Amino acid sequence: MGFSTVGQHYQALVDIGSNGIRFSISDLSPPHSRSMPTIYQDRSGISLYDAQISSGTKVPIPAAVIEDVLTALQRFKRICRDFGVDDSNVRVVATEATRNAINRDHLLNEIGQRTGWKVQLLAKEEEGRLGAMGIASSIDYVEGICMDMGGGSVQLTWVIKQPNGHIEMGPSVSFPYGAAALISALSKLGSQSGNDLQADITTKLEAALENDLRIPSTLLEAAKQSDGFNIYLSGGGFRGWGFLLMSNDKNQPYPIPIINGYSVSSSTFFSKLSEPPPDVASHRISSRRQSQIPAIQLLIRALAQSQMHVSTVTFAQGGVREGLLYGGLPLSVRAQSSFVAATLTYTPPSAAALLSLLRNATPECIDHELLASTVNLLYVHGPVSKDVRACAALRSTTTGILASANGLSHRNRAFLALVLCERWGAGVPNADTEFLFSITRICGPSISWWAKYIGRIAQGIGNLYPAGVVRDDDNKVALEAIFPPAKRLGWDKGSEALGSQTESCHVKFTILSNDIETVGLVNQWATDLTKLGKKKHWDRDILGLPVNVEVTRKGI
Structure with a gap:
């Protein structure tokens, strides 16, 4: 079957994140709409977060970086044409680093003029909701707390996935503790100040658990019965930590090289919080993620010290892009196993x-x-x-x-x-x-x-x-x-x-x-x-x- 025949079911997504830009084309044709198979995916390592703080103080996104972004988007536009994806089936979203850029409007105007695409800026709450929806798309059974760690921020919300495909979800709480943001903060702080930052994160996590998340009594009771919440993690930083744990799993060599659906106990998750592993390749963690491990460890230590008692931790591949696709499926399709x-x-x-x-x-x-x-x-x-x-x-x-x-x-x-x-x-x-x-x-x-x-x-x-x-x-x-x-x-x-x-x-x-x-x-x-x-x-x-x-x- 040629691309021109099935292109009507193809959905293209661009996620302009803080650490990079992700591109994907997914096939939503029946009967496998629920699986949302990805027929093309790519990532550009352009970090809009780093581009704005490279001098130590926040600056506008440099013209050269904007040009790199435009070049990457134009290339993807040609790829979409080759796959038969119409512009009406292309969606471009942007998160923290674009949302807070000094020259945000200039960047968005340039993208519109060069590609014809309009960028949707996701508010913090919407970014958290879509991230949680992406986790729900990646795991059949979800009942607990979802956390999505990007480059600039971390989003938390509670999620209960019903058998009929309906997703119950609480308010999304966002903290400026993404992997890149924490690394930037740590580079400016001494060890004692780093401890202070960790304590501050712990305090905010506890406040979110107690008040902001508004966790329903049914979920609280389930957590009580299970000696803690089920935690579902998404985002490159968390997935990098998951690969590290997988490489140290007691079942070696671990036979499933897929991070999505990998579950560990709380004791395993909160282990390995000392020095990062020296051998990057063996853990399938990029050099950039390797440099961010101290920040990831800091956030996990803060979570361990909070009152958010954890029973199990499950890693999910799905994020904002998957959440956009999954949220648009009919309930009858989302209800499918x-x-x-x-x-x-x-x-x-x-x-x-x-x-x-x-x-x-x-x-x-x-x-x-x-x-x-x-x-x-x-x-x-x-x-x-x-x-x-x-x-x-x-x-x-x-x-x-x-x-x-x-x-x-x-x-x-x-x-x-x-x-x-x-x-x-x-x-x-x-x-x-x-x-x-x-x-x-x-x-x-x-x-x-x-x-x-x-x-x-x-x-x-x-x-x-x-x-x-x-x-x-x-x-x-x-x-x-x-x-x-x-x-x-x-x-x-x-x-x-x-x-x-x-x-x-x-x-x-x-x-x-x-x-x-x-x-x-x-x-x-x-x-x-x-x-x-x-x-x-x-x-x-x-x-x-x-x-x-x-x-x-x-x-x-």
Whole structure:
């Protein structure tokens, strides 16, 4: 499909920030509108914040820097033309550094004359709201405090994302404590004054928590039950800190190179607050971000000392640009699971019937979205050589077809990777063995076993229906299953153990066809499931349950 055909669904965005200018073109065509796939993205390292304070006092944006901005925008205008994006589908926004520039009006006039684009200056409150909306676009489940750290400022707000796509959001509170702003302040202060600045930030954070954010009682009660708030972080400074934590994660080498959806405990988040790491490249932090680590550490120390008790911290890729796109989607689209939306393109012909089979053999507590995504991807790796299907499927959620999928948590990426690997027999070469075990550790021992279980059910379904077609007159098998009580299945968040080995899963296959091949496939399927329930067949870091399988013939 050419660009001219689908260009009507393309949305181009320019975010003129304090640390740089970001450009993107996103495809909002159905059925993957919810995923907001980015077909082009780029960043110019022009720092309008630095340009105004390079002499130590605030000055107008220099003419040479304005020319650099115009050159970058004109280049993007040509790129938009090549992608078939009409000017009516291009939006340009600017934040702190442009908003407060002495010669702001001159810059905006020059942009209008040279590109024909009008720049929307975002007020502090709107910038915070859009940043929080961008976080909501990046994570399916959001209930807590959102913080977006730019170059010039930090925005805070509370967010509750409803299943129907509606976003409840509090007032946005902005502080002039962006990464570049804090570095500038620290360069002028001694160590004692730096401590004073940290104390001042702590005081303001506590005041925001107590008064300005107006956190609802439901969120306060949830935080009380969880020993702290769930915190969601966006912005380059925070993401840089997330990459640093990822590189020091106890699960090494950490197998998912995507910052979006990476979660850590509060104790992990507040660690590593001393000296910055000497090796920039190994942490995937740019030299500019490296120079800003002292500022990021200062803000995090202030947060640690505040009364904003933290339970978990999740890093998000989404920011202002993603918030603009997501906020414009209909509620019905925003309500879609990002997991399912990312896989809709691959839906097999009889997806509903296949999902019903999978659902019948799976505990009710396992998320419907996980199963629907499994069905959608059931045949994707079929064209791949059989020798590498399992390892291609294993890596599909990290560096394969779902690498760019928006909104997936790391646990969901890991879970689906294990399911799809098992669906194709789980035979991975030695080069992928450690990656497999690292992915397993993200899920934990019991969740990993359920991934293998679902993968084997999916493998049997795929073998019976190789084209993904279930005809009304050709039903081959019926499935039923009985499981231990949900609380002993080891599926709950953070659970590390299943019920005792006196408990087991009971799966019943009823063969509805007299076809000899079908009988053979079902019997082999039953044997594979039975093996999964035996300890001697469990891989490293796996903890499962016995599986009792019964096979009967209709009418026999």
